[in-house]
Amino acid sequence: EFVRSGGALYASCRSSSRDKTGGKPSDFLLADVLGVSLAAEAEGRLNFLTPAEDSFKDMLAPQDYLIHEGIFMQIKLAGAEILATRTRPWFDPDKRNVSGGFSSIHSNPPGPRGTEPALTRNVFGKGTAVYSAMAFERVEEEINTHVLSALMRSLLQRPPWFEAKAHPSVEITYFDQPENERVVLSVVVNQADLPNVPVDVTIRARIPNGANPKDVVLLPDETLLNFRRADGDYIEFDLRQVPVFAMVAVGYGV
Incomplete structure (x- = not known):
């Protein structure tokens, strides 16, 4: 189905x-x-x-x-x-x-x-x-x-929910949580040779249903990150020197 x-x-x-x-x-x-x-x-x-x-x-x-x-x-x-x-x-x-x-x-x-x-x-x-x-x-x-x-x-029959500019060892997941009015993105650096070399990641994420982005925070401390509007319903933000894992919440509303 x-x-x-x-x-x-x-x-x-x-x-x-x-x-x-x-x-x-x-x-x-x-x-x-x-x-x-x-x-x-x-x-x-x-x-x-x-x-x-x-x-x-x-x-x-x-x-x-x-x-x-x-x-x-x-x-x-x-x-x-x-x-x-x-x-x-x-x-x-x-x-x-x-x-x-x-x-x-x-x-x-x-x-x-x-x-x-x-x-x-x-x-x-x-x-x-x-x-x-x-x-x-x-x-x-x-x-x-x-x-x-x-x-x-x-x-794809519609624009992707997210894109990223990152090292090939980086894996990213995107989950919409409408009950919390936010999108949660998780970033994992999984390099073949350990310890990992920290990497920079630029993420381009689409906000569901054309909603307005409110803020982008780094979890769990909710540190505010700068973001910029991109084409359509997208925003962009940068993560600097991710060692192994990072989780980001993008808040949105009307």
Whole structure:
């Protein structure tokens, strides 16, 4: 009902291919929402995501392919449109056949452009669902993050509730609390190497229902922060040298 009512969904690889007991149904549990059916788990763990239409080509630019090593789910179209196809390397490195079985001594370049669906988009009710046959979002490379972000933005039917300018290690959540007439944003710095290096964060947050912002305070001490109005219903404010965690409340009213 979430997607049918206008929501946006991204799913990948084995998503919805298991039931509540861990069993394997014959098809995706979300097959109708995704607009694709499960065929099989493919052989060969090295694959290339190849643009099949202009919008995804622009997301991937300047690269021509997105390489991924991992599980690939073969699918059959059931109403979805193809955004990208699967391209295989010239030789499958999993077969480890050295004699006549490689095209480069130190890499596995893509072979002829494939036609098998690998990334699809489906309109379901008032919403949209995107499915990727391989979980490329699990790889922490800049291009993977960029492509996933571009896909998410393409699914939005309204302006995002918040945006941020911050180090990639920063995670932010946004919760509206209408009963308290405030929005609470939590900022977590989760760097790979500890201790964290404190980071600056600039947040651009949208005020619900066009309400007027009253104040921005740093919790729990309720220290006032300066903020500035931005385009539309947005405000912007800065957090300086966040070490690990910060929580901010944005008060609003009529």
